[in-house]
Amino acid sequence: MDTANLISLGIFIATLGAAIVAAFYTAFTYKMLATMKNQYIDSIKPKIHIKVQPEHRSTMFYLIIKNIGTGIAKDISFSLDKDFYLLSKKEEKKNLRNYNLFKNTISYMPPGDEYAFYLDSARNISDGEKIESDNVNPSVFAITCKYAYAMQEYAETYTIDLRNYFKTTEPPNPLLTELKILNGNIEKIKSISS
Numbered sequence: 001m002d003t004a005n006l007i008s009l010g011i012f013i014a015t016l017g018a019a020i021v022a023a024f025y026t027a028f029t030y031k032m033l034a035t036m037k038n039q040y041i042d043s044i045k046p047k048i049h050i051k052v053q054p055e056h057r058s059t060m061f062y063l064i065i066k067n068i069g070t071g072i073a074k075d076i077s078f079s080l081d082k083d084f085y086l087l088s089k090k091e092e093k094k095n096l097r098n099y100n101l102f103k104n105t106i107s108y109m110p111p112g113d114e115y116a117f118y119l120d121s122a123r124n125i126s127d128g129e130k131i132e133s134d135n136v137n138p139s140v141f142a143i144t145c146k147y148a149y150a151m152q153e154y155a156e157t158y159t160i161d162l163r164n165y166f167k168t169t170e171p172p173n174p175l176l177t178e179l180k181i182l183n184g185n186i187e188k189i190k191s192i193s194s
Helices: 003-044 174-193
Strands: 048-054 060-067 073-080 106-109 114-121 140-149 152-161
Touching (some): 048 140, 048 152
Antiparallel strands (some): 048 060, 060 114
């Protein structure tokens, strides 16, 4: 093989190597752009969050449904897998499934929009042991939320397990602690000035 053929072969191998590297780089860039697009959509889409909140200094639970995302959810529907009677009153008008939010579609839910419902007292909810009462609500139930955003439909199911909240306490509120200290100081000042 003469020198010209060796140079041509070397150029061919270098060009082939560059083309392979360019193909891998193009594929990697495409994947990176797809990931960035998904992250962007995730950052601006609505996020319907469903949680249980124990009431302060009480055994009551309430259900909070809130759009914590930055986008407006459209055509939202909620459904429950089991009957849940608010405050353990076994009346159809107290069944959460029969509330408008769970029966009808909501046309839109903007960011920060929130719905709150009293559920029940902890003493009326089974902790897994048999309770001799026919009006006790389930301790575990699921809520399915379906909504649309940017021509995409989403469906999320939240399992609500109230047993997780048994024998728990609410963390102390620092503002209330400071107010108690302030109140004590005011009482001291009143007693000194009297």
